[in-house]
Amino acid sequence: MQRFFSLFACLALMSAPAYPRNNTPTPPVAPQKPHVVKAPFGAERQDEYYWLRDDSRKDPAVLGVLNAENAYADAVLAPLRPLQERLYQEIVARIQQDDASVPARERGWWYYTRFVTGKDYPIHARRPDAPGLDPRSILQANAAGDFRDEQVLLDVNQLAQGKDYFSVDAFDVSPDNTLLAWAEDSTGRRQYSIRFRNLVTGELYPETISGVAPNLVWADDNKTLFYIENDPETLLTVRVKKHVLGTDPAHDPVVYEEPDDSFYLGIGRSRDERYILINSHSTVSSEVRYAPADDPRSFKVLSPRARDLEYDADHYDGRWVIRTNADGARNFKLVTAADDATTRDHWQDLVPHRQDVLIEGFELFAGFIAISERSEGLERVRLRMHDGREQYLQADESAYSISLANNSEPNTDWVRYTYTSLTTPATVYALNVHSGERMLLKRQPVPGYDPANYVTERLWATARDGTRIPVSVVYRKGFVKNGKAALLQYGYGSYGLSMDPAFSLSVISLLDRGMVYAIAHIRGGQEMGRAWYEDGKLLKKQNTFTDFIDVTDFLVQQGYAAPDRVAAYGGSAGGLLMGAIANMAPSKYRVILSQVPFVDVVTTMLDPSIPLTTNEYDEWGNPEQPEYYHYMLGYSPYDNLRAQAYPAMFVGTGLWDSQVQYWEPAKYVARLRRLNTGTAPVVFRINMDAGHGGKSGRFRRYQEQAEMYAFLLSQLGVE
Template sequence: MRPHAVTAPHGAERDDGYYWLRDDKRENPDVLAYLQAENAYADSVLAPLKGVQDRLYDEIVGRIKQDDSSVPYRERGWWYYSRFESGKDYPIHARRQDGDGVDALSIQQANDAGDFAGEQVLLDVNRLAEGKDYYQVGAWEVSQDNRLLAYAEDLNGRRQYTVRFIDLETGQTLPDAVAGVSPNLVWADDNKTLFYVENDPDTLLTKRVKKHVLGTPAGADAQVYEEQDDSFYMGVGRTRDDRFICIVVDSTVSNEMRCAPAADPREFTVLAPRERDVEYDADHLGDRWVIRTNADGATNFKLVTAPTGSTSRADWQDLVAHDEAVFIEDFALFDGFLAVSERSDALERIRLRKFDDSGADGSEEYVKADEPAYSMGLSANPESDSDWLRYGYTSLTTPATTYELNVKTGERRQLKQQPVPGYDPSQYVTERVWAPARDGSTRIPVTLVYRKGFQKDGTAPLLQYGYGSYGMSMDPGFSATSVSLLDRGVVYAIAHIRGGQEMGRKWYEDGKLLNKVNTFTDFIDVTDFLVKEGYAAPDRVAAYGGSAGGLLVGAVANMAPEKYDVILSQVPFVDVATTMLDPSIPLTTNEYDEWGNPEQKEFYDYIVRYSPYDNLEAKAYPAMFVGTGLWDSQVQYWEPAKYIARLRDLNTGERPVVFRTNMEAGHGGKSGRFRRFREQAEMYAFMLDQLGVADTP
């Protein structure tokens, strides 16, 4: 420990004896030696489990069709898709030209047969990643004339990308390069101008929109827009009909869009001026804007329209009215209908509103689902003149499936289901149950999956997952990695706790700012309910969360350590007060409306009350597996490093604590699909050992 005072503007002061573990440049030899020593200790603790880890890894990889490909989608006369080759970590992004007899199914059949005649490879990420410890392509965009490709690459996981360009007619990589950007790219109609978002080099906040003209030096790129308010993120995109390029700025509680004609993007006009607590996102088709917004008290959002030239909310007219029981998440515009992605009772659904020949609103219907708990959402639908809606469907027992539904005839066809060799969905059962919260009036939705034959006799091991922040809903989706747990008798549960948006906007509001503790107590109450109902043994429960979910399980470990045998925590946000007091750290300023600004005493006192790092104390803690990435830009590595250091000094228990730092990775872990499975197998082997689960499936 090395004394270090962390002060707040209102005079509060905390001594942070582990602050020395922070090294913004990742060069301090003492810090690097500490992290390497923790990795060496992790190696020694986990060495006896190497056989279990290898078996889990082999099982997981065995359920993956290694030469799989995505469902092709058509755009401007080409069919685009991504595919993998056996044994390789990274995708190949490719396309085929449209023509007679060419459609999504025929291309998939050719890919499955290994017939790549007529294919044009856009990016072979395996080749680009050769010789690199970390590599990721964050975004790629083809110009409107289909001749040029821009892509953004990251070499260390810190999400500072460099844009590079390829001439698709010659295959030549052009000399242009633009560094320090976010993975967010848009071509103008002149097919030589690329709009991109520049990051602040220190905070990594998206600060400026610039435009690069091919053949000119990046240092001469003109600035199009600069955001002065650090509580806003920024992005660029095209509207549905390709008529406009839009700059979008988003904070937790407000949005603003400014758009320019894609054919002449010199002047960007604000669609509606930003206003605190008014959120909106818009798309354009035909002669109108369609806008999703919470304006005028529409807590769960509604859809409105505005004429093409509108610049004021006064022009907005309701299209899909607000409903207190239905949360509108997204929408897609088509020439003959509108598709609305929404949720009610913690389940997703897609509403179709058809238009008659005059364009007036017509009948409505819903896309049907087949299971009691599932996830359904809009998929790639790049062409507005189609009668076919493409959507995705999955559940904890159903692998990801892509469907097309003909809105006129009602015909539904399955385009693809994620192949899972050796998996039989009939051997697994999914359930939706409701756990009572301690307030006596709130019911928390919980999605469960287990292997058929499971008995609710209170003896089973349980892995309970949660997130509960940013309004992000953790909908039930199939995971090939979880099957190995289910086959060993583990029950897997997703706790849809407050702070997410599964039950609408109020569900989110009741789990943020000065209501944040509800997120943690909901998770604990779900555990109590599942144990009481016989889904799990009281001494065989594991809790799992990552990033803000790491905050969740860290808080839970402090509040109810006796209820959990093992905590799994990846890239955890555990030092809330110190981080939120430092605006130089990425994400801090944008998240004042999520956690509260601790420069204000009311929020400081509340945050310190639950922050996992600040609430560690001398008592017995569960076994823990904590992971981080040295180059993480979302949650800096020193948060979990400090947390583990303090925990080791205070923990009076004897359960093992493992801290693993990926020295070449960022927030998402190592790059490459197989490397990530190796990491997950290591973590799951540790958990199974702590829960006393036999290694034999």
């Protein structure tokens, strides 16, 4: 894999013009084959690279193109291998390799995850509760290598042996603490298989349930497991089924089947463990069903679904608590309902709606509610006592994120939360809501890192329509805003997902080389409330792209970066953002990093057989309707490529990606190569054994990131 070159030669290359064409290998040329993509209302488009789609991932011609792209990437990046290796070693040196999570107590056991030095995958384990045992004493025992009372639930390192990709994304222990069910994925396509183990005898049960989502719930009888079956083609979550241990999964009965393919399914338990919940949700609607966990034969609907009505619910202390946007509560409110409530007429307001505060979630405790909310672009936690008194968890920086941690038991005076920022590693605290005592449980150890050497700021950029855009910035202390530095600007801006300013092990390597890192909290996310999301989707999607460009202009004008040393970075729907800005403002960016990019919007959204399509008509629009078709066509990166000079690009994908299929970036790169009039390199890296999240394992992903960062630094002239 490694092809070494002298560091002197590497630095000389980095200070020279970035890869003049006559010094680079010849990029692959994918053949063009005429193909017409038709919309139901009659519109037609030519897609000369449509043939690169191969659902089986076995077509020799397609694999030949992908392998040629990897070979070209190897050749172009060969001189940067020493820099890539140095970056990789820097990043992994910041990882405490024998680290462990903060233990959480549940039904008489303390559960946690730990890593072993040199190993890629976690070990999931537990210890029985005992007098004097608490999270800090268990962390101390783990750090000292004292595992005398530990029971290993899953050693993922052993399960992953001999596999190019492996992930365990869900597991659940039966109520009597004796049985374990877990969901594993060995391809990266997010089609999971469920397996079972007896925690008393160590026996591995013979049955395996394939083609499922990573969502598992045991019933109180300690033998019945509820799970969600995926559609084998679209991967949509379509059916909730139940399995009785020791029986043939082929005969598992269907508990609930979702009739609407714009909805996702989820299952869980209520806070008081009394109910099993089935959650159906789409972009604009949701519905909750519930059944007693001790007799889950019949599920009742809490409130029937209706378009533009969203809600989620939990149960504790004899009542339902519901977060909802009902009655015009655009930023959501909390209401309560009695056990037997079946309609919204039975709901009573608990925490009212506010125009300036978005309620994102809540956790129920005996005596209080912890509310996750967002205002002025920042994530925070409000504690509301049952007598109406309220307080906020406090922060010490201008740009930060506070979120609820693992609060596994409700009958406590302590609430756990995580604090992080661009300069502060993730820190878990426990706060006593009555005494005010704050206890540090764990701060993410980062060997060799001193937060005092770095500065974070919260800025506000003005978009072209006058909207104020929050921006989080970090740099190394001593940085001077003289308009000479290199900048990496990150953005996402879709699905109402907020990109909070969290600590990053890898970004430090950029800051230590004098770069500035910025997160543009653009519309399409939810940083500034629900309206922020709604102003960046459907027929307002262009706001996402122009916001990002306007933030770039602002940072350059304020002296945070040189106008010719700006890089942009985004992935998935953030890759759509990267493709859009590359077409709209190519001269503003020296290099663009685009991972698993959603770049062929119209073709994908016209095909309901592709995973995610039908679920996302209310996010992007349904192109079967002319209004949405033409609007989407106006920004779709693949459709708007044209003859102009593009920035240097690093595009990445996974062959087995189930969310953004590999052929989208493959087609995009092929057309880009044909139309690009510039000389900057375009590198396309395909992980042939990975999915949407890249390679598995805690170290392997940093190898990928180091390769991308080496390309970034070389293009920006950062030594």
